[in-house]
Amino acid sequence: MSLPGPLQFGSLTVDTPVVLAPMAGVTNAAFRRLCAEQGAGLYVCEMITSRGLVEGDQHTKDMLVFDEAETVRSVQLYGTDPVYVGKATEILCADYGVAHVDLNFGCPVPKVTRKGGGGALPYKRGLLGEILEHAVRAAEPYGVPVTMKTRKGIDDDHLTYMDAGRIAQESGAAAIALHGRTVAQAYSGTADWDAIAELKASVDIPVLGNGDIWEAADAIRMVEETGVDGVVIGRGCLGRPWLFRDLAAAFAGDTVNVLPNLGEVTDIMRRHAELLCEHMGEERGCKEIRKHIAWYLKGFGAGGELRRTLGLVNSLADLDEMLDKLDRNEPFPTSQLGAPRGRQGAPRDKVVLPEGWLDDADGRGCGFAENVSETSGG
Structure with missing residues (x-):
């Protein structure tokens, strides 16, 4: 067909x-x-x-x-x-x-x-x-x-x-x-x-x-x-x-x-946060990106403490500082391919x-x- x-x-x-x-x-x-x-x-x-x-x-x-x-x-x-x-x-x-x-x-x-x-x-x-x-x-x-x-x-x-x-x-x-x-x-x-x-x-x-x-x-x-x-x-x-x-x-x-490595995912996540802040203001935009961070990082090896801190981000400067701690070379987790996302x-x-x-x-x-x-x- x-x-x-x-x-x-x-x-x-x-x-x-x-x-x-x-x-x-x-x-x-x-x-x-x-x-x-x-x-x-x-x-x-x-x-x-x-x-x-x-x-x-x-x-x-x-x-x-x-x-x-x-x-x-x-x-x-x-x-x-x-x-x-x-x-x-x-x-x-x-x-x-x-x-x-x-x-x-x-x-x-x-x-x-x-x-x-x-x-x-x-x-x-x-x-x-x-x-x-x-x-x-x-x-x-x-x-x-x-x-x-x-x-x-x-x-x-x-x-x-x-x-x-x-x-x-x-x-x-x-x-x-x-x-x-x-x-x-x-x-x-x-x-x-x-x-x-x-x-x-x-x-x-x-x-x-x-x-x-x-x-x-x-x-x-x-x-x-x-x-x-x-x-x-x-x-x-x-x-x-x-x-x-x-x-x-x-x-x-x-x-x-070509699957994005963590560095490429990080760049998209940062762009998402930037757009949210443009439309909503920095305070609300950073609150909005929090729920998306868990979806972006699903399957990656980012540590629990870093994930927790990212989930509390309240400024773009803080977000940049935390994203710098991620391993940009980490490959995309193939275990996530074809896996359901979001609520079930x-x-x-x-x-x-x-x-x-x-x-x-x-x-x-x-x-x-x-x-x-x-x-x-x-």
């Missing part, structure tokens, strides 16, 4: 068919810039709530920050009310110059699903269609494509992805991304690529695959096994933004075999849902609050 060419979302062309998944507290403007410096693709802002944007919530507006080099602005929107989602989509297009809006129907976080949002919402087929139609209609005058991301379903007994694909296509969505896990699985177990292939075979709009892409070779294998038009990268790039360099090369038909956890015995949510798959079930923060992109 030949490799897919550029992604086409309506009028938007993404030269390399790779999308950075929104991740709360991770995919801010600094991280998106860092990833974009490594390779081509589409880099999505942290998920925001439609109600928060419409009502002018300051925290929501603070998340809508874009780097000066960010020529294509992409935002993921969460919502359970069609009217609010439509209004929020219009605000993003008219006031923020957004070129792509993605709707989140995949988040597995309990405080989201208990309100009927995220990965729980596609069970309500009528509501899903209404939300998509409102968003597509609001974005149409601006020529902005609307896509959606979802999961297989709530659990193995309540699968929704095939209906979701049909509804997305009928509603005018430009593409659909599928994470090959259920809400009950969260991030545990193995992603079901067969489900991704089944969805791809059932719709005419582009399908993107998500789940268990840890190396560029995994992305190519997913394309070969499922026929997807592109891939969505989430946890695989944590502490490894150069994965986008490898992906760009792989989709161009080349192979990147255990599957859930029961997904938290609104009372009576499963009684009627065709109902609307909306009216739940959307005051949700610090959630993943699914």
Whole structure:
């Protein structure tokens, strides 16, 4: 099978068919810039709530920050009310110059699903269609494509992805991304690529695959096994933004075999911290880099005391002093290749849902609050 060419979302062309998944507290403007410096693709802002944007919530507006080099602005929107989602989509297009809006129907976080949002919402087929139609209609005058991301379903007994694909296509969505896990699985177990292939075979709009892409070779294998038009990268790039360099090369038909040594990783880590400080100020930026340091150093032999000190860094000068203590010649730990990164956890015995949510798959079930923060992109 030949490799897919550029992604086409309506009028938007993404030269390399790779999308950075929104991740709360991770995919801010600094991280998106860092990833974009490594390779081509589409880099999505942290998920925001439609109600928060419409009502002018300051925290929501603070998340809508874009780097000066960010020529294509992409935002993921969460919502359970069609009217609010439509209004929020219009605000993003008219006031923020957004070129792509993605709707989140995949988040597995309990405080989201208990309100009927995220990965729980596609069970309500009528509501899903209404939300998509409102968003597509609001974005149409601006020529902005609307896509959606979802999961297989709530659990193995309540699968929704095939209906979701049909509804997305009928509603005018430009593409659909599928994470090959259920809400009950969260991030545990193995992603079901067969489900991704089944969805791809059932719709005419582009399908993107998500789940268990840890190396560029995994992305190519997913394309070969499922026929997807592109891939969505989430946890695989944590502490490894150069994965986008490898992906760009792989989709161009080349192979990147040079793994960064600790010195090269250190330079990328320092660049990340610098960008965070540029966007947030030095104090907050240094606090933000702390969680990333553990991901960057995973598998390397840096001592426990140095790791602990790095985890408390509060200035760029201190960071530079501590990074100088690392062995720049230490090779990349090959034990980490293909290994899961970020959260994994255990599957859930029961997904938290609104009372009576499963009684009627065709109902609307909306009216739940959307005051949700610090959630993943699914």
